[in-house]
Amino acid sequence: MARTSRHAAAAPGESRHLLEVRDLKVHFQTGGGVVKAVDGVSWHVDAGETLAIVGESGSGKSVSAMTLLGLVPSPPATFPSGRVLLEGRSLLDMPEQQQRRLRGKDIAMIFQDPLTALNPVFRVGEQIAEMVRTHQDIGKMAAKTRAVELLAEVGIPDPRLRATQYPHEFSGGMRQRAMIAMALANDPKVLIADEPTTALDVTVQAQIMALLEKLQAERDTAIVLITHDLGLVAAHADRIMVMYAGRVVEEGTNDEIFAAPRHAYTHGLLSSLTRMDHVRPEKLEPIPGQPPNLARVPQGCAFHPRCRFASDACRGEVPLLVPAAPGSAHRHACLHSDEVAIAHERPREPAPVVAAATPVEERAPMLEVRELVKHFPIKVGTFVKRTVGEVRAVDGVSLSIPEGSTLSLVGESGCGKSTVARAILRLHEPTSGSVELAGRDITGMSQPVLRKARSDMQIVFQDPYASLNPRMTVRQILTEKYELLGGQVTDSTIPDLLETVGLAADYADRYPHEFSGGQRQRVGIARAIALNPRFVVLDEPVSALDVSIQAQVLNLLEELQQEFGLTYLFIAHDLSVVRHISDRVAVMYLGGIVEIADRDALFERPHHPYTQALISAVPIPDPAVERVRERIVLTGDVPNPANPPSGCRFRTRCWKHLELSDDDKRRCIEEPPPLLSASGSGRHHVACHFAGEREVLRG
Amino acid sequence: MARFIARRLVQAVLVILAATFLIFLATFALGDPFASSGEKAVPPDIAEANREKFGLDKPLPVQYLLYVGNMLRGDFGIDFDQHRPVSQLLEAAVPNTVRLAIVAIIIDVLIGVIAGVIAAVKRYSFWDVLVTVIATLAIGIPVFVIGVVLVANVSGWGPFPSVPRSFTVQVPWYQEVLLPAFTLAIIDAAFIARLMRGSMLEVLRADYIRTARAKGLSERRVIGKHAMRNSMIPVVTYVGVSLGVLFGGAIITETIFQYNGVGYLLSRAIVNSNAPIIIAVVVFSVVAYVLISMIVDILYAFLDPRIRLG
Amino acid sequence: MRRSRAALSAIALSAVVGMVLTGCSQKSNTGSNGGSQASVGFPETQDLPPVAGKPGGTFRLGITEPTAIDPYNAQESEGILVNKALFTGLVNVKPNGDVYDGVASKWEPNADCTAWTFTLKPGQTFSNGEPVDSAAFKRGWERTSAKDSASDVAYHLNEIKGFDEMQAGTATTLSGVDATDPASLKVALSKPDCEFNLRTAAPPLAPVPTVAGAADNKAYNDQPIGNGPFKMDGPWQHDRGIKLVRNDTFGAGPKANLDAVEITITPADTGIQAEYDGFNNGQFDWARVPTPLLSQARSAQEPKNQWISKKTAGINYLLVSVTTKPLDTADARKAISMAIDRAAITQGIFQGSQVPADAFIPASFSKVYQPGVCEACTYNVDEAKSLAQKAGLTPGTEVNFQFNTGGGHEEWTAAVKQQLETNLGLKVTYSGVPFRDLLKNEQQPGATGLFRAGWTADYPTAGNFLTPLLSTAAIGAATPQDVAVGDNRGRYSNPKFDDLLAQAAATQDEAKRDDLYKQAEKIAIGDDLALIPLFARQQFRMANTAMFGNVRMDFWENPTLSEITLK
């Protein structure tokens, strides 16, 4: 992004900055006490600059930004202190009507979930035109024309038609583009982007971020990027502000924060991160515990209960934000910044190797999947249902997982990876194909036999909030499994189980809602490992968790695998996590495996253009690396699996396809590529007529 | 869209057929509904004509077909008391009921939506509590209490014509319809106000409302355009059901106000055990309900584009 | 088929009829009353002094929708109201039941009362100009009695020779009626009836013009052309109203004074309340009064002379199934009757507006009325208990008790129910059903227990209370397993009683005839208690006497439209 800061030219009046926030406090009056969502935060952003506000959920990062737009309802919110200066004009003191005139004109915002952020009952074009007409004296027709132009500008094909469609007719990425078009309709000076890509696939995320950068460069917009994703920040921010429990704990330039963090929390976050670009994954060093309840923020430094450097001094006064070096704009609020600096320099331990007598390659397969197919019929009709088509969610997948190892299945949402997992477990009845678990054919089992066999194969779900029955206590949840699968529950069973997954035994009689996300996921894991299964499907087990918690759970999973010799099928879309945990990786696209290889081979030497695009789209939390990386930005969205493209299914979005001669292109169109051995290795297979290596991981 | 309408139409026809079959079973198969009984014995020729029309000597399936055929032609036989074709009675009553239903719905949507919006927007305020309590109370007061109290205290006053009044006193239909419509509207308005409040509160929490505010729209526009259209969706469903029920005749209200609609016709028929009229009105109510709810479903699809592509 | 449908239908349709009951305890009556009852009931009002007639004015009132206004099927008092305004029969009936001339100036029977001759007044016409001659009567009577007409009220003609053939459809003319002389009508009867002339006041015996056509002539049904003091102003607007205007060609008596009568149709089940409300809001000039409001209405209207209170020829009673257990003995019925505290009900529920019945034939038939003939009509719990004991009506015995809904009978029947339960320990199975269903239930062969019933006279004769309701021929069922299609639905049968009635019908001497009626009543009511008289019928009206004069209540309890005049 534009790195030139122009604040020198700005600001008559009191502020030198385009937008400045001073000592902002936002409190909420709740039944549980005063929630200090934002507790004295100051920051600024200048034209053409990108400021990233980073923090885990509940850190107050969104609230502070939304206050600028008057989007925090009061009551229940109160604003005990704070000023917001836009080009020197104080926003919060203005009459509501004046504030409103700035909203959407000088400051615009894009939100996390473009599906819910667009009004479902109005046409996309209308919604953009409305934004134009609210702030510009322009006719109805002219505004509509402008809306079409804006849609074209954000790269929406066929904008004239698209303008007349409704949000639900747009894909996720297109919706976010439409949101951006709307936000930029009046050429705002400041754009607040609140988790703009969290709900999107990584390839789409790359598209959107590329678009934002382009537009920012054209218009010299200041961007405030609110996110929890440190990779994204490393790739796109100029300056970074880290928030914890409603306060700023550290701020500085991109390089300063990543290369030389001075606050224990920042350091902790970085140590929790899995990195896709490290050949030999390091051991994760999670931050212990949970983020605090904002109604009961600990005394002193809010982070001290989770901080390994914490001393008595941390429990006293709230540390002030101080410069890391005299005069430096890199500031932190940590009493132990020196120790943090030392800790950060120290090389990290490697991740534990799955200890094994025999190498993974030579072990017998625990799971053997052959030509698995799962089609969902599309039915219509009032009384008599007719099948009018089928969604080919999984279309011939074969894989094999050696005992005690982990195979990861990656791909964008809708590629069929979760369906594979469910079909393997026969949670969805497979359409055809066979599944053998430890030599036993699962697909042919009768229901009663299958039910018993389930003790050997288990699953951990993605959403720890949704996968536990809210009306049952943890004890009931765990005991149910013993009841159903015929195990003895003694007095010590449940406490032991809880201890194994790192929960206190006295949590047994609590209900799921009394736990945090990470704790719930531990309960989910406890349920899965009870009765000693041999094979566990991990269906995106950490993707709903905050970074610091992710690392805790990943470590736990690794420990359990070592202790019990578990075999994992790990479903994920986050390639950094995959690189960390897998032995072998399979990449899926539209129901089929396009590439399968041992972990390092896949990341270091990807052969399929899709794998390459996927890896290149993942930002790496290291600005130095990010600066030199080239990103392959795929066009368009995943096609409808009910009507997949002929030949190679990926060809419609394939970057390589575009470079091919017409004859070669025809081959892609007509001939589905088989999964063939790549680079002569028996362990690396790829399904592409024109497979070839490309460096995408590092610059 | 066309397919959606077609499918909805097929559904409606199926439901009507099934419902009329139930009515048919209850009235015909379980005995001769035209059998002479009681004081005003049905004249044998009338009974005979009815029997012949409905083919009571024929096997049950044939009877049902005849019955449906007659219904389709709007032929419901001849009533017991006046020996008039029931279809004529219906024809006279239906326009009045339709007027009443439409005016009532307009009144209750106006009152209900405005009250609901105020309650939702001024949440926890005095107005919110007032609307909530009045709406809840209104639901709890039986319509006949409201009706008789209005007849006793309001009719004959201001624009409201006397109840009863000499039939020669000409009253424009909109005056005649006013009080009964208002009576009907009170309870529905209360339901709509509660529904509107809840749905508006839900919508106001939606992300797109935040977006609308972030656009710099005035609060009026945020509520009036963005929140309104979305929160009206459940209200439309309710209004559809309510309209469907009202089209079938408001038996108590129409009777209390001596309003010559389908409900009043039915209430007289019930008092007199006038079977042909009862059957006809019930069939009419069912058909009206099903058709209205079908139309509302289709309208609903226009209001909510998400379900338009069926 | 001998039944006063008219009267019963009126009861069915109008709540008041069942509830507003006669008080015969006016001071003038107590003397002959034997002092058996305390002085209760609202006094009868005296007619206001007559006012000289002058043309003009519109009289407005409410009625429930009549079944028909066409003579062939006019039946309940509402239908009769309109019909009597549109048509004038051979004879007329005064409010007190006295007969006077209508179209006929003279009538006389032969010696054994099997043939009657009516001499018609000359120059009579229908409002369309057609002559009202003997053929017009024959035409009307044949129209009523024809099979295809399916008249509910053809039974009024059932004594005329040839009636059965007409009903069977085997004849097209009424053989007993001779209309060869336009000025005189000769009628031959199939059995003696010395009171046949009374019947000719009934609507089905009215004359009709040739334009009437058959009975299914809808145009005529809704807009009959008659020879009465009024004529239709436009057709009957069903469920809305009927408008009448003066018939200036009327010749059977003095012309009407009113320019018009506006008859508004009120709801079937709340019509009385509607009439009352309509009177109070100035919409109607004549109204009935809901029972609970009687005393209030009386105290408001009586001082203004707007209150009419008359005992009429009707009675409310409990129909008893006398052939089925548990009420198949006279003792059982008497026990029931004596366990009912009529006085308490009239006082408590009817607020003193009613008077307990002590006979079946009402006091309005002053020459036949036998005060106290119903000995078991007195309230005596001890006697009731001992009779019940004798009759096997032990505590816990189930007794069926049905009444019709929509007629305002809920309250007093509830009181009766509780008295039977309290006083005799019976288990009363009490239910309200629609009127049509009540009548159907009474007719069934297995019918048991008590049914609410009321009766008003079709003609001003005591025989009209006895023959249709209690004679064996009126059961209308050949065997006990048949549905009773007649009016004697209690299925009471006593040859001695039947014999006395037959004698009465053939007796020309009025005093002798009355005596026979008295003897018959003594047997059926005094001895057998074939049905349980409850309350004598008394009617109350509010009338706009401030504007109108000569407003009185006629024999059918309707306003005397032909006499009413603007003041």
Place this chain on the structure above:
Amino acid sequence: MTTPTSAGPPADADATGSALLLPGPDAAASGTTVPLGARGSGQFADIRRRFVRNRLAMVGLAIVTVLIVLAIIGPYVTPYNAFEQNLANTLQPPSADHWFGTDVLGRDLFSGIIYGCRLAILVGLLTVAFSLLIGLSLGAVAGFKGGAWDAVIARFIDIFLAFPPLVGAIVIVRAVGGGVTPVIVALVALGWMTTARLTRGQVLALREAEYVEAARSIGADNRRIVMRHVLPNAIAPVLVYAFTNIGVVIVAMASLSYLGIGVPPDVPEWGRLISQATPFLRVEGKSHLWLAPALAIAITTLGFAFVADGMRDSLDPKLRGGN
């Protein structure tokens, strides 16, 4: 794209979305565990806490409690037998002896109202209970089994909904005969559909819930899944609806008796008392005759509706803002 069912409630907002704005209970849930002191019986404690804090709900609860107590002990504590007529003492104005005066049969109106309360509560509860039974079963089958089951049950629901409720009830009561039972039968026959629809919608959504899959993954069969995992979670909004509906049922019964249909006419049912009193509407000094039963109905409905509102608000914390 999708099947055109009516748009359901928006998918449960995940922690990240709305919790950001209003760190209310959600933030507490995602942030940290509840401290050990505040345990109680799990989430029901939370629900109860929210309910207790809702003033209208507590008013409603008080009303409902009083009504239920009255329904149970009423006949033992009323000053008079509600059925006992005293024809010598009809239509008395309220007095120390007769708090609400006496009716046209000389019965003590206060005792009558209390007896009517027993009847109303009994019919209200039984009707709603049977409607729940039918609605829950059919709704659960339709939602869980889907396919032909769903289609058939959905059409059944449509058919029953198509009957005008009051007329339908009249016809049924007429067919079955008088008394309390036929009234309940009629009200259930015409009242189960909404429950079924609600249940179906809930079950349809929950059928796909991850914890249902989780249960299946540990070998639970359909029966267990429905009974233990789906229904207990689906039932809350259904119960809320049922509770609101009690008032509607009571009004419906009153309407039937007002029309002279249903409970025997000598029973002091509220609607019957009102119908009995309508002639006195314009009579001065007699308004207590209709006012007392009308208020009884209104207050009862109000009580149940407030409780239902409170239940809904406390079950769905999202509906309540920062408060």
